[in-house]
Amino acid sequence: MSLVKRLGMRALPYGANYLDWADMTELKDAIDQGILFRYQTETESFATRLERHVSRRFEVRNSLGLHNCSEALRLAIISTSPRVGDLVFIPAVTFVAVAGAVLACGLIPVLVDVDENLSLDASLLPNEAERVIVAHMEGTIAPLPSGVRWVIEDAAQAMGGRFPTGEAVGTKGYAGVFSFHHAKVLTSGEGGLLITQDDEAWARMRKYHDHGSSRVPGAYPQWDADAYYGENLVTSEAIAAIQLQQFRHLDAVLTGLEQHYAFAVGEQPVRDGIRFIPRAAGDVKISVRYEFEDPEMRDKAVRALTAEDIPSWTLNKYFLPDHPVVRDRRSIYADGFPWNLAAGAGHVSADDFQTTRARLDRLLCLPLSPELPREEQAAAVSRFRRVIESV
Numbered sequence: 001m002s003l004v005k006r007l008g009m010r011a012l013p014y015g016a017n018y019l020d021w022a023d024m025t026e027l028k029d030a031i032d033q034g035i036l037f038r039y040q041t042e043t044e045s046f047a048t049r050l051e052r053h054v055s056r057r058f059e060v061r062n063s064l065g066l067h068n069c070s071e072a073l074r075l076a077i078i079s080t081s082p083r084v085g086d087l088v089f090i091p092a093v094t095f096v097a098v099a100g101a102v103l104a105c106g107l108i109p110v111l112v113d114v115d116e117n118l119s120l121d122a123s124l125l126p127n128e129a130e131r132v133i134v135a136h137m138e139g140t141i142a143p144l145p146s147g148v149r150w151v152i153e154d155a156a157q158a159m160g161g162r163f164p165t166g167e168a169v170g171t172k173g174y175a176g177v178f179s180f181h182h183a184k185v186l187t188s189g190e191g192g193l194l195i196t197q198d199d200e201a202w203a204r205m206r207k208y209h210d211h212g213s214s215r216v217p218g219a220y221p222q223w224d225a226d227a228y229y230g231e232n233l234v235t236s237e238a239i240a241a242i243q244l245q246q247f248r249h250l251d252a253v254l255t256g257l258e259q260h261y262a263f264a265v266g267e268q269p270v271r272d273g274i275r276f277i278p279r280a281a282g283d284v285k286i287s288v289r290y291e292f293e294d295p296e297m298r299d300k301a302v303r304a305l306t307a308e309d310i311p312s313w314t315l316n317k318y319f320l321p322d323h324p325v326v327r328d329r330r331s332i333y334a335d336g337f338p339w340n341l342a343a344g345a346g347h348v349s350a351d352d353f354q355t356t357r358a359r360l361d362r363l364l365c366l367p368l369s370p371e372l373p374r375e376e377q378a379a380a381v382s383r384f385r386r387v388i389e390s391v
Contacts, residue, residue: 014257014286015186017371018249019242026241036237039210042218047240053247058168058195060176062202064209065235065243066192069156069179071209073101073133075194075233076152076175079204080131082107085341087131091120092353093318093360094135098154099326102133108342111320113349114356118315119143124348136161136169137318138365139185139284150174159185160254162282169282170195175205180239185253185284186246188239209233254284256370260377261285264366267381269388273297277363287313287365290388295361301391302364308387310380313365321353 026046030036038047047065054063066072077088084106090098092111102109112132115121119142120134131150134142136158144151153170155161156179161169170176175198178184180191196202207214212230213223261279265288268276273293279285292298298314305312320326329339347353366384369377 013183013187014253014370015180015184015246015249016182017369018246018253019187020245023248024242024245026244027238030237030241037220038234038237038240039215039217039220045217045240046237046244047235048217050240050244050247053244054193054195057247057250058171060168060171060195061197061199063193063195064202064205065240066194066209066233067235067239068190069154069177069181069192070097070101071233072177072179072192072194073098073152073154074104075205075209076177076196077101077105077107077131077133078208079201080150080174081204082131085338087129087345089120089125089129089132089348090320091118091133091135091137092320092347092349092356093118093315094133094137094154094320095156095318096320096323096325098133098135099320099323103325103331103338106338106341107131108338108345109326110345111326111347111349111353113347113351113353116359117142118356118359120145122146124350126348134173138289138315139279139286141169141280141282144172152177156181156184157286158284160250161284164280164282171197174198175201180243180246185286186243186250188242188246191235191239191243193243253370256372256377257285257368259374260368260370260372260381261288263374263378263381264288264368264384267378267385269385271389271391274388285368287367290364290366291359292362292364297391298362298364301388304387304391305384308383310384310387311367313367314360315363315365316360319353319357319360321347321357 035041038045051063086107087110088102088107089110089112093114099109118137122145132148133152135154139158141161151173153173153176155170155176158169175196178193180188208230212227275291277289
């Protein structure tokens with residue numbers, strides 16, 4: 001039997017291991033009441049309960065449930081009232097959905113090189129930067145740039161993380177966004193969340209996400225006298241109910257990740273050519289990272305781990321300069337919109353991303369499994385060490 005099957009390990013996900021029908025009291029209640037649209041009931045919706053819980057948990061003034069994190073990003077961007085063709089500075093290492101959200105708003109993503117932690121290097125930002133998206137990649141809490149009017153925190157992979165000063169991730173910028181995709185810390189298959197301390201921004205976001213009007217529960221539909229263009233990004237009662245169940249297990253997930261990470265720190269591979277990359281105290285420890293002396297050694301390690309059914313991953317897929325949407329400025333519009341508005345908009349990198357490219361080619365990540373008992377976490381770390389030392 002493979003290690004993955006024997007220990008119950010999977011490269012992904014995290015929160016999905018805590019899905020339990022016996023624990024789905026909110027979802028059962030939502031089904032029993034027969035109303036899955038949040039504004040159709042006169043009682044408090046499960047979506048509202050979720051948002052209230054999130055605001056309390058993260059000590060933030062406002063939160064809003066959405067279909068997915070891409071919508072949350074788009075909503076945060078569009079709520080800044082941009083002009084078509086405005087620039088949005090994003091990290092060169094992140095999921096393509098960040099660039100996609102910018103483009104979907106009719107704006108232009110400008111790639112900014114990253115530091116050694118793969119976080120956007122704020123020192124490279126031009127003085128005139130007004131909109132910046134900072135991604136907390138793989139749970140690593142990135143510093144936020146100062147002096148920028150709108151900083152959006154992409155915390156899709158960092159649910160539950162905290163800044164060195166103690167604030168919850170997603171609460172220090174203009175807005176923070178989270179994902180409940182299958183591969184994230186908590187999951188409802190898909191699902192998004194937006195939080196902000198800005199009351200006026202939240203009012204704009206809430207209206208835009210439901211056709212430009214502020215809905216009143218039990219009085220749907222109705223339109224505000226000052227309604228403006230919007231979209232339908234409203235989450236469903238079923239998704240919100242599942243997310244409420246997931247939040248009951250967030251502390252267990254975070255504690256389990258910390259525990260598995262401690263085992264990994266205590267049993268490092270002993271051999272030349274491999275460097276362990278430590279994580280900070282407030283990071284969400286979804287993986288352990290190693291840097292190899294050269295790409296060939298990294299790739300050999302990947303093959304050895306795969307042969308032993310030990311999950312691992314690399315981060316090359318997040319390198320946006322190589323993604324066709326950015327590299328080739330691809331668009332579904334016949335005139336290339338909005339790229340056709342981007343004359344003169346390039347990227348921000350001291351060496352055309354060569355240092356970043358080389359770093360990604362040498363990185364390897366070992367996923368951590370919060371749901372495993374202590375002895376199985378320790379056994380998984382030992383197995384990983386023996387395979388790496390044999391490479």
